[in-house]
Amino acid sequence: KRKALEKYFSRMNDQQRKAVFKIKGPLLILAGAGSGKTTVLVNRIANMIYFGNAYNTEQTYGTPSEQDIQFLKDYIDGKTNDASTLADIVAYDCIKPWSILAITFTNKAAGELKERLAGMLGEAGQGITAATFHSACARILRRECDKLGFSSSFTIYDSDDSQRTVKSILRELGISEKMFPPRTILSEISHAKDLLQEPDEYIASAAGDYRNLTIGKVYKHYQKKLKAANAMDFDDMICHTVKLFEQFPDVLDHYQNLYKYIMVDEYQDTNKAQFRLVSLLSQKYNNLCVVGDDDQSIYKFRGATIENILNFEEQFDCNADTDVIKLEQNYRSTQNILNCANQLISNNQGRKGKNLWTASGDGEKVTVYKASSERSEAKFVADTILEDINKGRKYNDHAILYRMNAQSNALEQTFIQSGIPYKIIGGLKFYDRKEIKDILAYLSVINNHFDFLRLRRIINEPKRGIGEATVNALEQITSDLGDSPIHIMQEADMLAPLVKRSKQLMPVGDMLSELTELSDTLPLAELLDKLLDMTGYKRHLEMQGDEGLTRLENINELKSTMSSYEENADEPSLSGFLEEISLYTDVDNLDSDADYVVLMTMHSAKGLEFPIVFMVGMEDNIFPSSRSLESEADTEEERRLAYVAVTRAKEKLYLTHAEERMLYGRTDRNRISRFIKELPADCIEKQAEETKASPYLNGYEKPHSMSLQQQLAQRKADKSNFSVNTETFAPGDRVLHKIFGEGTVLSSKPMANDTLVEIAFDNRGTKKIMANYTKIKKI
Ligand code: ATP
Ligand code: MG
Numbered sequence: 001k002r003k004a005l006e007k008y009f010s011r012m013n014d015q016q017r018k019a020v021f022k023i024k025g026p027l028l029i030l031a032g033a034g035s036g037k038t039t040v041l042v043n044r045i046a047n048m049i050y051f052g053n054a055y056n057t058e059q060t061y062g063t064p065s066e067q068d069i070q071f072l073k074d075y076i077d078g079k080t081n082d083a084s085t086l087a088d089i090v091a092y093d094c095i096k097p098w099s100i101l102a103i104t105f106t107n108k109a110a111g112e113l114k115e116r117l118a119g120m121l122g123e124a125g126q127g128i129t130a131a132t133f134h135s136a137c138a139r140i141l142r143r144e145c146d147k148l149g150f151s152s153s154f155t156i157y158d159s160d161d162s163q164r165t166v167k168s169i170l171r172e173l174g175i176s177e178k179m180f181p182p183r184t185i186l187s188e189i190s191h192a193k194d195l196l197q198e199p200d201e202y203i204a205s206a207a208g209d210y211r212n213l214t215i216g217k218v219y220k221h222y223q224k225k226l227k228a229a230n231a232m233d234f235d236d237m238i239c240h241t242v243k244l245f246e247q248f249p250d251v252l253d254h255y256q257n258l259y260k261y262i263m264v265d266e267y268q269d270t271n272k273a274q275f276r277l278v279s280l281l282s283q284k285y286n287n288l289c290v291v292g293d294d295d296q297s298i299y300k301f302r303g304a305t306i307e308n309i310l311n312f313e314e315q316f317d318c319n320a321d322t323d324v325i326k327l328e329q330n331y332r333s334t335q336n337i338l339n340c341a342n343q344l345i346s347n348n349q350g351r352k353g354k355n356l357w358t359a360s361g362d363g364e365k366v367t368v369y370k371a372s373s374e375r376s377e378a379k380f381v382a383d384t385i386l387e388d389i390n391k392g393r394k395y396n397d398h399a400i401l402y403r404m405n406a407q408s409n410a411l412e413q414t415f416i417q418s419g420i421p422y423k424i425i426g427g428l429k430f431y432d433r434k435e436i437k438d439i440l441a442y443l444s445v446i447n448n449h450f451d452f453l454r455l456r457r458i459i460n461e462p463k464r465g466i467g468e469a470t471v472n473a474l475e476q477i478t479s480d481l482g483d484s485p486i487h488i489m490q491e492a493d494m495l496a497p498l499v500k501r502s503k504q505l506m507p508v509g510d511m512l513s514e515l516t517e518l519s520d521t522l523p524l525a526e527l528l529d530k531l532l533d534m535t536g537y538k539r540h541l542e543m544q545g546d547e548g549l550t551r552l553e554n555i556n557e558l559k560s561t562m563s564s565y566e567e568n569a570d571e572p573s574l575s576g577f578l579e580e581i582s583l584y585t586d587v588d589n590l591d592s593d594a595d596y597v598v599l600m601t602m603h604s605a606k607g608l609e610f611p612i613v614f615m616v617g618m619e620d621n622i623f624p625s626s627r628s629l630e631s632e633a634d635t636e637e638e639r640r641l642a643y644v645a646v647t648r649a650k651e652k653l654y655l656t657h658a659e660e661r662m663l664y665g666r667t668d669r670n671r672i673s674r675f676i677k678e679l680p681a682d683c684i685e686k687q688a689e690e691t692k693a694s695p696y697l698n699g700y701e702k703p704h705s706m707s708l709q710q711q712l713a714q715r716k717a718d719k720s721n722f723s724v725n726t727e728t729f730a731p732g733d734r735v736l737h738k739i740f741g742e743g744t745v746l747s748s749k750p751m752a753n754d755t756l757v758e759i760a761f762d763n764r765g766t767k768k769i770m771a772n773y774t775k776i777k778k779i
Contacts (some may be wrong), residue, residue, distance in 0.1 A: 019325045020044045028324045030383040030600040033647030034332030037291040041263050042116045048095040049124055097127035101259040105266045109607045133274050137237040147248055155231040162186055162233050169221045183545020184686035188215050193235035193302030194271040200668045238273045245280045256284040267292035271303035295345050300643045330356040332609050334363025336683040337653050343680045345643045348636045369656040370688040377658045378414035381614050386739045399610035400599045401645050403623040408599050417770040425600035435551040447574050448514050449484035462540035465504045473497045486512045519574050559665030595679040602645040613649035617656040619670035642675045729757050736779045740764040
């Protein structure tokens with residue numbers, strides 16, 4: 001019988017199978033990337049639900065009949081779909097789906113886990129809790145939070161809410177925001193929560209230090225305020241659940257009895273609070289299985305402690321037989337990719353050494369591509385993807401990984417121009433970000449004084465004490481008088497319905513009208529700088545600490561877009577720029593296929609895999625990031641991140657770097673990433689962009705020593721020797737596209753130096769494409 005059961009898991013290697021069948025007691029699976037850790041979790045759950053009873057607790061509960069086993073076999077093989085029979089069998093299985101709690105790290109990973117479980121178990125899997133730490137805790141708290149003095153309708157505060165709360169506390173306590181930026185305080189509070197430190201403990205440990213005492217005081221008020229508002233922040237989810245379990249043994253007992261089997265994926269990234277939570281829940285039955293990889297620990301900055309994994313054996317062997325299973329065979333990647341990963345991570349000091357190997361062969365070499373600029377890097381990625389599509393690949397075989405969100409901008413633009421559908425995972429598309437929308441709204445209002453919709457968006461952003469009622473009144477008068485709202489704001493003191501708020505409105509009207517004048521003379525990038533200053537938007541972001549700085553970086557990245565627009569357009573203008581941008585913001589209509597290229601940060605790629613992976617921006621100061629180069633420990637964490645990224649690739653890996661990169665609105669020349677230098681030479685092949693392709697870069701020595709305007713002028717001058725022949729397209733023209741084949745032109749619109757053509761392709765649906773960009777020919 002044992003053999004018959006194990007057959008279902010015959011794909012598993014010996015070590016994996018051992019893990020699949022070890023259901024009772026603590027279990028640590030410690031293994032490298034792609035060795036099947038998550039696969040084991042899924043199979044282990046399947047085993048528990050189908051056979052856990054039969055195999056593990058035969059004596060106590062009885063076993064399924066041969067007939068049932070045959071049915072299960074057919075069900076797994078897809079020969080039958082009769083879920084009702086399945087339900088009968090599950091009904092007398094001892095491990096109920098709802099007694100299983102599987103925790104992973106990101107929403108995306110939890111989603112995939114659920115999908116894989118549904119694929120393997122169908123309806124039988126319903127009721128398994130597969131969740132992130134936060135969502136698992138939120139679920140418990142909704143039911144139990146009255147014991148902690150909350151009502152079950154509590155609100156979950158996002159970081160914006162938290163920040164506003166801290167600000168109001170600072171105001172009440174008379175503490176200066178300059179000395180104690182809310183964002184800094186919040187990250188201190190968050191850190192304290194990772195360590196399960198209550199405000200009083202925090203204050204006690206401050207040992208009289210003024211700064212820490214002050215933060216402790218704010219922390220204490222913050223918790224009080226949240227409670228009064230019946231609200232919890234993200235970290236509270238976990239801390240409050242721990243508190244609940246510690247203070248109410250009967251509640252803990254209830255959940256211990258409910259979740260008898262607990263599994264945690266990506267255990268290397270748990271922090272102290274999460275560790276405590278898992279320990280409490282599993283204390284009674286000890287059925288805790290954690291899987292992880294010390295080489296993939298990438299959240300130290302959020303309090304993750306690798307000790308959790310390294311000390312697992314000591315922590316859990318108290319009264320049960322702990323097992324540690326190591327997996328060495330990698331099933332994901334080719335040997336060339338693995339050699340790169342192995343060699344790279346061997347440069348780290350503090351690690352339990354291990355080497356990944358695969359039986360699947362060397363595969364293609366890893367391609368290192370040198371581009372001249374961030375745009376040609378993006379173009380290389382886009383062209384490679386289109387060639388793959390031509391060979392029968394799908395878009396979603398491809399993933400683009402970068403270190404920082406702002407890097408997505410150049411890629412997004414190129415994808416849009418090439419008609420490549422894409423999706424950003426774990427983040428917003430560049431033009432969907434709040435700060436980008438705000439700034440574009442400002443520019444739109446300056447460009448068109450009658451754009452009331454956009455005015456509404458920014459009139460009180462940053463806060464200027466202009467409320468909804470005032471804006472409504474303004475809109476009414478605007479439409480009654482047929483005058484521009486900006487002009488009306490400037491005259492607010494003479495208009496009865498606005499007089500009360502004229503102090504707030506008039507400066508905004510004056511400012512917008514002044515900016516309008518400036519927009520006639522200033523280059524776009526300088527206009528943007530002025531706008532950021534005059535509106536107070538920049539100051540507003542600077543007060544928000546790290547998050548504000550990230551937003552500011554995104555806005556600077558918008559400057560890169562402006563510069564390349566000015567460089568390309570014949571007669572650059574604000575309205576021309578906004579028109580071009582409207583193409584990018586319209587991107588969702590571009591392609592409704594579910595098949596798309598995915599873009600994400602390396603952090604959010606953890607646990608995922610793709611046939612073809614591009615790691616872009618492989619330059620020192622980008623990756624490894626400039627900040628991480630300051631300390632060896634941080635560089636090591638960055639190297640683990642590189643290891644994570646490299647091991648996402650199944651078949652083909654590209655590492656790209658640019659000689660010169662415009663990011664955040666400034667141009668830099670960075671050295672090739674030290675991580676590329678650490679790769680074994682015989683596993684990589686080097687390619688470089690033919691310099692012919694961008695003649696304007698020749699003789700271009702030190703771009704960063706020039707001002708942005710000088711650079712633009714130079715690039716533009718160089719470019720005029722390299723003008724493009726623009727073919728004209730009219731609706732009804734038949735055209736041929738290298739990749740998408742033949743189609744009929746629906747519309748065409750000149751834009752910058754190119755033409756935006758909408759084409760109904762015979763076999764690929766309707767797409768909007770830049771004509772010169774991908775070389776469309778009339779036939
Ligand atoms: P990571 O550390 O990146 O999270 P992992 O250890 O969780 O990786 P999985 O995602 O479970 O690895 O597996 C990697 C790939 O290997 C998956 O495509 C999976 O289907 C495949 N795989 C796992 N085990 C086997 C096996 N025994 N035989 C064939 N393929 C396997
Ligand atoms: Mg995994």
